[in-house]
Amino acid sequence: MKHIKTINMGALKNSIAKPGCKECANSCQSACKTSCTVANLECENR
């Protein structure tokens, strides 16, 4: 494409194929204790 460069091919939608194991950390367990972000957690089932 000339005008658009895609840098992510829909990783969120593709993750629907994952088992949804819920083994990942809870966000407040790491550095955050007051301002929850979920998207910066790591997947335990890559």
Next chain:
Amino acid sequence: MKLHKFKQMGMNIVIDVNSGAIHIVDDIVYDVLDYYKYKDLSEILLNLKDKYTEEQIEEAYNEIKQLEEEGLLYTEDPYKNIILNDNGPSYIKAMCLNIAHDCNLKCKYCFASEGDYKGERKLMSPEVGKRAVDFVIENAGPRKNVEIDLFGGEPLMNFNTVKEIVEYARKREKETGKNIRFTITTNATLLNDEKMEFIDENMGNVVLSIDGRKEVNDKIRIRYDGTGTFDDILPKIKAMVEKRKEGKQYYVRGTFTRENLDFYNDVMMLADEGFKEISIEPVVLEDKHPLSLREEDLDTIFEQYDKLAEEIVNREKQGKGFKFYHFNIDVNGGPCVYKRISGCGAGYEYVAVTPDGDIYPCHQFVGNEEFKLGNVFDGISNDELIKTFKNGHIYNKPKCMECWARFYCSGGCQANNYSFNKDIHIPYELGCKMMKKRVECAIAIKAKLMEE
């Protein structure tokens, strides 16, 4: 909202909200997107004829159309039914253990009321701690990974209990096949060789509190006699971090307030001291508190985040990169959609336990009797409240459903929502605005580094 576009670091970035696709586009596409869904091509040509040629506009239009057909722009939300049909049990597998409702500091912004959570100053006994370990193992069901955060107040005021809990958990881990990960959050004042050795050996993560520059830290993070802690804690934090061998996590963590809206300088001070994992979070306080962040501070805060994002890219390119916790978004990975739509987990996957063994939805709800879920000795007595938290996801938060960042923040902090709006389903708006800014910066950093 299906699409979000913004400009950062000289790039035009477009996020397809529901698929998670991210695109860098030129000015023509950026402008055509303003009309694409509302006008046909002939009208768009008319609207933009003074800026671009017909050929340019048509090309841009067709590229947008192609991505839409490929499911990378304007996609629908296919996830809602997953969560609405999830009637299965939930498992409590993460726990914040309030080892001490007491603290040797009286930081001016403390949400825990200088450590006592508005109750009696108290230390957790080893018996309560061990019972809490059993409770979380029993309630974790099929989950293999169990997390325990040793928190307070200041947990190192009760180091013997910390040691006994860890020793007991290691034994129970072997018996049950669970993988227990410990984190400790400390103000660093009580660190000595013995404690550092123990922490390094046993903690998956150690969170070390310092607010940045001496003048900033010492105005807020003070002892009972009013003196600042900076000169005492910086060498201890450095010694602790030096012990953490490759791959072992730590975070040097601070809070910014109205007193240091120029918190970029605090992050940089910590980076210049050699720390590689840094978190500086916005304080959350009611409006009338002198340290609280307010709507009128946002422009300054956003400028600081912008500046920080640019400097992180610069340093990364020079091989001197560091991690800023809130910018750690892995655009090609991160948690799966199941996690993102279920939220932070407070109240049904994650709970907090007081020195008496009382259970609350998270550390921020501790002390609010309305939110007591039960006790580690008697179990959960308020199943309804657990359901409320489990159902407190984005699809039950109307404001989140209008927001492009919903799959990044997953509905925000329930405790903040409650303390500002008396309802976990109504987001804490100032927090939302800062969150959105941080997500934009995080994505821009990744885009920039991928671009070059």
